[in-house]
Amino acid sequence: MTLQEIIQPENKVYGKTPLLTDTPMHYCPGCSHGVVHKLIAEVIEEMGIQDITIGIAPVGCAVFAYNYIDIDWQEAAHGRAPALATAVNRLLPESCVFTYQGDGDLAAIGTAETIHACNRGENIAIFFINNGIYGMTGGQMAPTTIEGMVTSTSPEGRDVMLEGYPLKISNLLTILDGTCYVTRQAVHTPATVVRAKKAIRKAFENTLAKKGTSVVEFVSTCNSGWKMSPHQANQWMAEHMFKAYPLGDLKDQ
Amino acid sequence: MEEVKLMKGNEAIAEAAIRCGCDGYFGYPITPQSEVLETLMVLEPWKKTGMVVLQAESETASINMVYGGAGCGKRVMTSSSSPGISLMQEGLSYIAGAELPCVVVNVTRGGPGLGTIQPSQSDYFQTVKGGGHGDYKLITLAPASVQEMADHLCLAFDLAFKYRNPVMVLSDGLIGQMMEKVQLPDYQPRLTNEQIREKYPWATLGKKGRDKQNVITSLELVSEEMEKVNNRLQQKYREVEANEVRYETFLCDDADYLLVAFGSSARICQKSVELLREEGIKVGLFRPITLYPYPVSQIHEYAKQVKGMLSVEMNAGQMVEDVRLAVNGLVPVEFYGRYGGMIPTPEEIVKALKEKLMA
Numbered sequence: 187m188t189l190q191e192i193i194q195p196e197n198k199v200y201g202k203t204p205l206l207t208d209t210p211m212h213y214c215p216g217c218s219h220g221v222v223h224k225l226i227a228e229v230i231e232e233m234g235i236q237d238i239t240i241g242i243a244p245v246g247c248a249v250f251a252y253n254y255i256d257i258d259w260q261e262a263a264h265g266r267a268p269a270l271a272t273a274v275n276r277l278l279p280e281s282c283v284f285t286y287q288g289d290g291d292l293a294a295i296g297t298a299e300t301i302h303a304c305n306r307g308e309n310i311a312i313f314f315i316n317n318g319i320y321g322m323t324g325g326q327m328a329p330t331t332i333e334g335m336v337t338s339t340s341p342e343g344r345d346v347m348l349e350g351y352p353l354k355i356s357n358l359l360t361i362l363d364g365t366c367y368v369t370r371q372a373v374h375t376p377a378t379v380v381r382a383k384k385a386i387r388k389a390f391e392n393t394l395a396k397k398g399t400s401v402v403e404f405v406s407t408c409n410s411g412w413k414m415s416p417h418q419a420n421q422w423m424a425e426h427m428f429k430a431y432p433l434g435d436l437k438d439q
Numbered sequence: 440m441e442e443v444k445l446m447k448g449n450e451a452i453a454e455a456a457i458r459c460g461c462d463g464y465f466g467y468p469i470t471p472q473s474e475v476l477e478t479l480m481v482l483e484p485w486k487k488t489g490m491v492v493l494q495a496e497s498e499t500a501s502i503n504m505v506y507g508g509a510g511c512g513k514r515v516m517t518s519s520s521s522p523g524i525s526l527m528q529e530g531l532s533y534i535a536g537a538e539l540p541c542v543v544v545n546v547t548r549g550g551p552g553l554g555t556i557q558p559s560q561s562d563y564f565q566t567v568k569g570g571g572h573g574d575y576k577l578i579t580l581a582p583a584s585v586q587e588m589a590d591h592l593c594l595a596f597d598l599a600f601k602y603r604n605p606v607m608v609l610s611d612g613l614i615g616q617m618m619e620k621v622q623l624p625d626y627q628p629r630l631t632n633e634q635i636r637e638k639y640p641w642a643t644l645g646k647k648g649r650d651k652q653n654v655i656t657s658l659e660l661v662s663e664e665m666e667k668v669n670n671r672l673q674q675k676y677r678e679v680e681a682n683e684v685r686y687e688t689f690l691c692d693d694a695d696y697l698l699v700a701f702g703s704s705a706r707i708c709q710k711s712v713e714l715l716r717e718e719g720i721k722v723g724l725f726r727p728i729t730l731y732p733y734p735v736s737q738i739h740e741y742a743k744q745v746k747g748m749l750s751v752e753m754n755a756g757q758m759v760e761d762v763r764l765a766v767n768g769l770v771p772v773e774f775y776g777r778y779g780g781m782i783p784t785p786e787e788i789v790k791a792l793k794e795k796l797m798a
Contacts, residue, residue: 236646237645237646237647237648238645238647239645240511240644240645242507243656249658250658252652252654252656256646257645257646257652258643258644258645258646258652258653258654259643259652259654259655259656260510260643260654260655260656261537261654261656261657261658262503262506262507263503263529263530263533266499266500266503266506266530269495269499269500269501269503269504269506269507270503270504270506270507270510271507272493272500272504272507273463273465273493273503273504273505273507273508273511273515274507274508274510274511274643276463276493276508277462277463277491277507277508277511277513277515278511278632278644278645281644281645298496298497298499298500299496299499299500299503302495302496302500
């Protein structure tokens with residue numbers, strides 16, 4: 187059997203969504219961003235909303251998200267994505283607007299924008315990558331860095347008496363009346379990837395149904411920042427991160 | 440039908456915004472400009488034109504909402520006063536970098552810091568010399584009456600879209616709060632999304648009907664490319680400088696001395712000119728209407744025929760630097776100012792001119 191004979195539609199078991207561009211991703215091998223990007227692109231394609239979806243990219247590792255998913259994008263200043271999304275959603279109420287943000291962006295510098303967009307119940311989806319570290323700037327302590335975790339600015343491990351506690355911002359967002367769906371997912375195993383994709387779809391469906399703000403947190407790895415192999419990082423996340431950030435739906439209305 | 444109404448400068452901003460087809464206003468309360476948001480909330484333009492009005496959680500959020508709206512090709516604006524405008528500088532730099540059109544109204548108050556709620560012109564440097572990071576320029580209009588508050592707002596939107604650049608209407612608490620007769624502009628319909636797609640092919644309205652995605656960004660990590668972006672910006676600024684200088688003169692043709700003043704100060708200086716003329720002293724008033732682009736060559740030409748110029752400002756001496764650059768040493772350029780919310784009287788200015796230029 188030749189290669190050409192194998193590459194036939196009836197033999198196809200998996201394909202890349204055309205919404206993912208052919209631009210090589212700059213993410214480190216083992217990073218969760220690539221998987222989450224792919225899931226978002228797949229859901230947009232499956233729901234047929236490519237023409238009306240506008241993404242707001244953050245400052246952080248995902249700053250170039252617009253190079254990988256073939257939709258209209260705006261690149262925000264650090265932490266301000268929910269403010270941009272607010273205006274886009276209000277001015278284009280028939281569009282489907284989402285932000286894609288990391289923990290430093292969403293839970294430190296952009297805390298006010300995050301909370302107030304959620305509290306207003308903006309019809310947007312917020313995809314939140316929580317890897318407990320500032321990846322792009324080289325592995326500094328994030329608001330979500332767990333207790334004892336070593337980073338370049340907490341070299342002895344995060345001391346909560348000195349540096350405060352890991353910020354469980356998704357829990358905080360559940361008490362706001364404007365949020366309709368807050369969930370915490372991961373993408374380190376086939377089973378979690380399937381669940382995460384369902385959560386992304388639900389967030390987009392809520393947005394189109396104008397139910398309010400949906401927040402999907404992805405507890406993620408940053409193996410480069412954590413100084414681990416991809417496999418070690420997945421294990422470490424399951425053992426340590428999930429204790430501080432247990433997976434599952436926090437709110438679903 | 441054009442309507443004449445008696446209203447505050449801040450109210451004129453709100454009325455003019457609705458009438459010139461504004462799609463969205465995002466703002467945060469701060470004295471002395473809160474009437475802009477209040478007036479909009481009373482007028483409820485969303486019922487009439489579909490304009491969005493939203494009270495944001497901060498000036499930082501306001502300007503970033505403006506960024507988001509501008510990215511969609513919408514006519515969007517915010518207004519604030521000095522401390523709030525300081526908070527917006529990050530956003531303004533991004534908007535200038537991403538080459539988005541928007542209008543920002545600054546009804547200035549005295550600083551630094553929390554300062555005072557009384558009028559001042561001490562944000563001149565912040566507005567025309569940068570404010571935020573990077574090499575960018577804000578086209579800056581300086582209204583001197585309530586009428587001009589309305590007129591400049593509409594002009595600001597036109598210039599913003601002509602050059603895809605943020606435009607600042609640099610007013611102050613005096614003009615914002617005082618009441619005058621205004622002839623309001625006619626209603627201009629808001630553009631539909633289809634019209635925006637046609638007129639502004641860069642806008643992020645969703646990819647519908649396009650093969651290529653649209654991306655609004657100010658990011659370019661490759662230095663060689665970022666230099667090209669800056670070259671494009673600089674080229675645009677040269678074009679603005681060549682085409683958009685606006686100014687007004689009052690009794691300048693036979694003048695021996697010129698007062699140079701913008702906004703509220705120019706209103707006061709007009710009276711000073713009259714007082715000096717009554718004494719037989721030939722004084723004129725040169726009023727820059729655009730602070731960027733600055734009327735450099737026009738002031739330089741007057742420097743060839745006068746004995747000196749006095750820059751009169753409600754600050755500690757900011758625009759005077761640009762007057763000196765324009766005059767380039769041809770004649771003495773002096774400064775008179777009051778600050779911290781104090782307003783000079785016409786008589787003080789008369790005295791200052793005599794002491795500083797005629798002694």
